[in-house]
Amino acid sequence: MKNTHKTAIEVCINVLFILIAVGMFAVSGSYKFVQGTHIGARTFPILIGGLMTAFALVNITKALTVRQVSEETDTALESEEPVVGRFNILIRKYRVGAALLLMVIYYLLLAVFGFIIATLIFLPAMLYILEYRKMTHVALVTIIGVLFLYIAFKVLLGVPLPEAQIF
Amino acid sequence: MMHYLLDGFGFLFTTMAAPALMAGVVLGIIIGVLPGLTATMGIALLIPLTYYVAPSIGLSMLIGIFAGGIYGGSVSAILLKTPGTPAAGATLLDGYPLAQSGHAGKAIAIATISSAIGGLIGALILSFLAPQIAKIAVKFGPPEYVLLGVYGLTMISYVSGKSLIRGLFAGCIGLLISTFGIDPITSVPRFTFGTLNLLTGFELLPILIGIFAMSQAVEGVRDSRKISPPQVKLTSVGISLKEFMQILPHIVKSAFIGTFVGAVPGTGTDIAAFLSYGEAKRSSKHPEEFGKGALEGVAAPESGNNACVNGAMIPMFTLGIPGEAATAVILGGLMVLGLQPGPLLFIDKPDVIYTVFASTITSNLFMLVLGILGARFFAKVLSLPKSVIVAFIFIFSVLGSYSMRNSMFDIIVMMTAGVLGYVFSVIDYPVPPVLLGVILGPLVESNLGRTLLVSDGNLTIFFKRPISIFFLIVIIGTIGSNVVKHYKAQKAMQKN
Numbered sequence: 244m245k246n247t248h249k250t251a252i253e254v255c256i257n258v259l260f261i262l263i264a265v266g267m268f269a270v271s272g273s274y275k276f277v278q279g280t281h282i283g284a285r286t287f288p289i290l291i292g293g294l295m296t297a298f299a300l301v302n303i304t305k306a307l308t309v310r311q312v313s314e315e316t317d318t319a320l321e322s323e324e325p326v327v328g329r330f331n332i333l334i335r336k337y338r339v340g341a342a343l344l345l346m347v348i349y350y351l352l353l354a355v356f357g358f359i360i361a362t363l364i365f366l367p368a369m370l371y372i373l374e375y376r377k378m379t380h381v382a383l384v385t386i387i388g389v390l391f392l393y394i395a396f397k398v399l400l401g402v403p404l405p406e407a408q409i410f
Numbered sequence: 411m412m413h414y415l416l417d418g419f420g421f422l423f424t425t426m427a428a429p430a431l432m433a434g435v436v437l438g439i440i441i442g443v444l445p446g447l448t449a450t451m452g453i454a455l456l457i458p459l460t461y462y463v464a465p466s467i468g469l470s471m472l473i474g475i476f477a478g479g480i481y482g483g484s485v486s487a488i489l490l491k492t493p494g495t496p497a498a499g500a501t502l503l504d505g506y507p508l509a510q511s512g513h514a515g516k517a518i519a520i521a522t523i524s525s526a527i528g529g530l531i532g533a534l535i536l537s538f539l540a541p542q543i544a545k546i547a548v549k550f551g552p553p554e555y556v557l558l559g560v561y562g563l564t565m566i567s568y569v570s571g572k573s574l575i576r577g578l579f580a581g582c583i584g585l586l587i588s589t590f591g592i593d594p595i596t597s598v599p600r601f602t603f604g605t606l607n608l609l610t611g612f613e614l615l616p617i618l619i620g621i622f623a624m625s626q627a628v629e630g631v632r633d634s635r636k637i638s639p640p641q642v643k644l645t646s647v648g649i650s651l652k653e654f655m656q657i658l659p660h661i662v663k664s665a666f667i668g669t670f671v672g673a674v675p676g677t678g679t680d681i682a683a684f685l686s687y688g689e690a691k692r693s694s695k696h697p698e699e700f701g702k703g704a705l706e707g708v709a710a711p712e713s714g715n716n717a718c719v720n721g722a723m724i725p726m727f728t729l730g731i732p733g734e735a736a737t738a739v740i741l742g743g744l745m746v747l748g749l750q751p752g753p754l755l756f757i758d759k760p761d762v763i764y765t766v767f768a769s770t771i772t773s774n775l776f777m778l779v780l781g782i783l784g785a786r787f788f789a790k791v792l793s794l795p796k797s798v799i800v801a802f803i804f805i806f807s808v809l810g811s812y813s814m815r816n817s818m819f820d821i822i823v824m825m826t827a828g829v830l831g832y833v834f835s836v837i838d839y840p841v842p843p844v845l846l847g848v849i850l851g852p853l854v855e856s857n858l859g860r861t862l863l864v865s866d867g868n869l870t871i872f873f874k875r876p877i878s879i880f881f882l883i884v885i886i887g888t889i890g891s892n893v894v895k896h897y898k899a900q901k902a903m904q905k906n
Contacts, residue, residue, distance in 0.1 A: 253837045260583060267586065267601065274598055282862050284593035284600045287855045288586065295582035301575050321635045335635075342631040343829065346624075346804065350821055353808070366801055373634045373797035384798055392805065400462050402813045405821075 253306045257299040264292035264299075326374075334372055341372050357407035362389050415537060418764030422772060426463065427470040431769050434474020435776045439784075441475065442482020443791045444799065445492045445638075446630060449479025450736045454622040455803065457615060457743040458810035465747040466765040472743050473766060476736055477529055477773040480679050480719050481781065484521040484712055485788050489514060489642045497679035497715040500687040504700060504707025506642070511703055515645035515785070516653075520708045522781035523654070524661045528713025529774035531665035532672065532720030536727075537767040539673075540756075543728040547753035552860040553871050557881035559854035562731040563846060564888045574896045577843045580834070584847020585854075587612055594852065595859035607819040616811035616820040617848055618742045620827025621834075621841050622735070624807040628832040630800035641792055647785045649705075657709035660690045668714035672721020678734040679715040679722075686714025716777075720770050727763065728753055732849065735842040741849060746814070 271285035271292075326335050334341055345368055352361035366385045375381065396402040422428050434456075441452035452475045460468025483498030488505035501521060508517040550558065563581060590601045591611025602608040664686035671682040690710030691700045700707045723740075725731045730752035732738035744751045755763055781788075811824035831841050865871040872878045 249837050252833060253839075256833060256837065256839075257579070260579075264586070267589075270601060274593070274596075274600065277596060277863070280863065280867055282595060282859050282867070284596050284598040287851075287858070288589045288600070291582055291585045291589065291851075295579060295586060298575050298579035298582060302579055305575070322637055338634065339628060339632050339832075342628060342804075346825055346828075349804075349808065350818070350825065353821070354818060358809075362805060366805070369801040369804060370797055373631060373800060375795060375797035375801075388802065388805075392809070396809060396813075400459060402458070402462055402809070403816050404809065405812050405818065408818070 250306050254303055257302045257306075261296050261299045264296045267292045335374070338372055342369065345369055345372065353405040354408050358404040359389060359393065361405070362392070414760050414764040415767060417761065418766070418768035419772075421466060421761065421765045422470065422768045425467060427467045427765060427769065428772070430463070430467045431470040431474040431773055432776050432780075434471035435478040435773055435780055436474075436784075438475035438478020438480075439482035439485070439777075439780065439788055440478075440791050442479040442494045442498075443485045443788050444794070444796070445486050445490065445494050446633065446796070447626065447799070447803075448495050448736075449476050449482075450739050451623050451626050451803075452479050453736060453739045453743065454618050455806045455810055457618070457739075457746055458813045460743065461746060461814060465749055465759075466762050468747055469740075469743070469762065469766050470769040472740055473769045474773050474776070476740065477716065477719055477770070477777060478780075479736075480715050481522070481525040481529075481712070481777055482788065484525070484708075485518060485785075486792060488517045488521065488708075489644065489789055490639055490792060492639060495679075497683050497718075498711075499680055500683040500711035500715075501708055503687065504702070504704045507701070508703035508705070508708060509642040512645060513703070514642050515647040516649055516705075517703075517708055518644065518785050518789075519647045519649045519782065520653075520657060520705055521712045522647075522778060522785070523649070524657065524664075524709040524712040525716040525781070526774045526778035527658075527661045528665040528668055529716035529719060529777065530771060531662065531713075532669040532717030533767070533770035533774060535669045536720040536723055536770060537764075540724050540728050540767075543724065544753040544756040547728055548757065550753070550877065551875070552857040552864065553875055554877045554881065555857040556854055556861055557872065557878055557885065558729060558731065559850045559857065561881055561885050561888070562729075562850045563854070564885055564892075573838075574892065576839045580840055581843035581847040583830075584844040584849075585851040586847075587617065587844075588848050588851025589855070594856035595863070607817065612823055612848075613814060613817075613820055614742050614848060615746050615814050616824035617827045618739060618845060619807050619810045620824040620829075621831035621844060622739060623803055623810070624824060624828025625831025625835060625841070627800050627803035627807065628828065629835060630796065630803065634797060634800065641789075644786060644789045647782055653705055657705050660693075660706045660710045661713040663693075664690065664710040664713035665717040668717030669721035671714070672718035673724045679718045679736075682718035682721075683711035683715040686710040716774070723770070726751060727755065727766075730853070732846065735845070738842060738845045738849065742845065745849070 267288050271288050274284035276283035326332055349361060349365040352364055363385060366388055367381050370381050397404050438449060438452060441447045442449060453472050456471065456475060460471055480495060480497045483493050483495030484501045484505065486492050486494040487498040487502035488509050491502055491506040493499045493502055505517045505521065590608050592609065593600050599609060667686050667689060668682040671685060687707060687710050690706045691697050694706055722734060722737045726737045726741055732741045741751050749755060749759060749762065807824055808821055811820045814820065834841050861871060872882060
């Protein structure tokens with residue numbers, strides 16, 4: 244990733260947490276101290292929020308002023324296998340974003356359909372993003388995987404699996 | 411103490427603890443073998459499974475994963491020139507050249523034997539030393555616990571990587587997360603925003619799984635198109651008695667180095683491995699052979715890093731202070747299982763603690779047998795499609811975070827923590843300090859409140875007790891030395 248992008252993300256993250264700290268200061272104001280002391284529900288969050296804000300400001304200043312030195316040490320080559328179709332090109336380019344979006348969709352599917360159906364949809368979709376697209380392999384991995392997870396978690400270990408909350 | 415340890419062995423071999431330990435070692439080796447997956451991630455993902463069994467059984471499994479995971483990294487270091495875990499970084503220096511010269515099986519055998527012996531020595535030291543430290547730690551009062559927690563937080567400076575400020579910032583995020591829920595002193599619901607989900611604060615497990623497992627899965631997606639180097643063919647696994655006698659002194663010496671390094675919070679298996687390698691090279695009669703396939707060059711780091719696994723558990727069990735990421739995750743696992751790490755664990759739950767010690771000793775024996783007999787199988791693991799593994803890590807992350815209290819809210823927490831962990835890895839911010847903050851926040855806050863209430867807000871209480879003064883000196887020394895270290899490192903970087 245380019246250094247300018249990294250800097251932008253770094254600044255955004257630090258600003259986000261400064262805003263969170265400010266929000267916590269505001270909410271903490273309503274918590275009272277133990278009578279006659281400065282100890283109460285607001286003491287620790289204010290202390291930590293203050294420190295975090297200070298560190299975030301240092302981070303932002305450093306990110307914007309210190310020249311970033313590229314320290315890319317990972318020299319592993321990427322596969323140059325060509326990809327056909329605009330959709331597939333986009334998926335390859337934005338695979339991290341696509342995977343995160345799919346995770347959100349998976350969450351919604353879990354809430355609507357429960358574990359089995361949601362995973363039967365999620366697994367092939369994630370494998371597609373990861374460019375594992377041999378139909379028979381994908382079908383086998385999906386069916387065996389879901390069966391394995393169901394038996395291992397639900398049947399053998401008695402671990403509850405997410406259930407449909409709408410239907 | 412000895413009878414407790416014998417009882418521990420009794421429990422281990424008469425219950426499901428031994429099979430769980432063996433399963434943990436196998437899973438750990440598989441996770442360690444696969445480049446990109448770490449023992450820390452494996453432990454984080456499998457903690458939810460331990461929630462449904464007795465704590466001793468669950469902990470045995472986690473111990474197995476930790477030990478197996480650190481050893482497993484050597485297999486890919488030797489066969490692929492890619493360390494499966496950072497701890498195996500030193501192993502590849504001589505392991506890969508040895509494999510290239512047609513002795514891959516010998517390199518694997520040396521790594522296995524050295525890991526097992528090193529781990530065994532470390533486990534014995536842990537079993538006999540930890541109870542003695544716990545005897546001292548049990549005398550701690552609230553002021554000592556405050557300073558102990560603060561000392562734990564100074565570990566942030568060790569696990570901060572290149573930038574101390576970034577580490578402290580990440581640690582503050584963890585501390586802030588720990589403030590959600592009911593205030594420990596006034597019992598006021600804090601930052602709950604009217605939702606029941608936040609009344610008890612954020613659960614540790616979803617955060618832990620998010621920042622250590624889901625973030626790694628996202629990294630797996632990012633790196634999914636990277637080409638793996640070709641694998642060296644595995645020859646017959648074994649070494650001669652003469653070769654064993656040649657490496658034995660280095661194994662024993664490295665085991666002591668590794669255990670000591672592990673016992674110092676803030677170090678880690680990778681440091682132990684490189685220190686052991688350096689010492690083996692320094693004391694060798696043929697230092698020029700190092701880097702070209704020296705047997706000692708494989709034995710020393712493997713013994714050192716597996717001994718370090720056990721050394722790292724000394725401060726974790728006795729003081730409740732995690733020294734590095736994997737022990738921080740195991741500490742989280744202890745809390746998830748309803749156990750309060752620290753000296754009282756030795757009094758309240760001796761059966762659990764000594765079963766764990768028995769597990770640490772036995773895990774090395776399992777590792778020896780499984781590593782030698784299963785070398786071909788573990789080498790085959792390297793050819794598993796990484797895409798499938800990454801996809802399943804996502805699913806395990808979801809199931810793990812949901813399973814503890816059947817909460818869809820915890821899945822959202824896990825996903826948010828996962829995105830944060832990934833973003834942190836992109837911008838080179840350290841993630842372990844977040845977990846240290848979440849774990850140590852309640853300890854520091856509740857004891858600070860109690861101390862200040864008892865002393866009427868007078869801070870001199872910290873200077874009136876000998877153990878407190880000792881901790882203050884250690885804290886100031888730790889922070890001072892790290893500030894100097896980071897300052898020197900930055901100066902050196904600027905010069906370059």
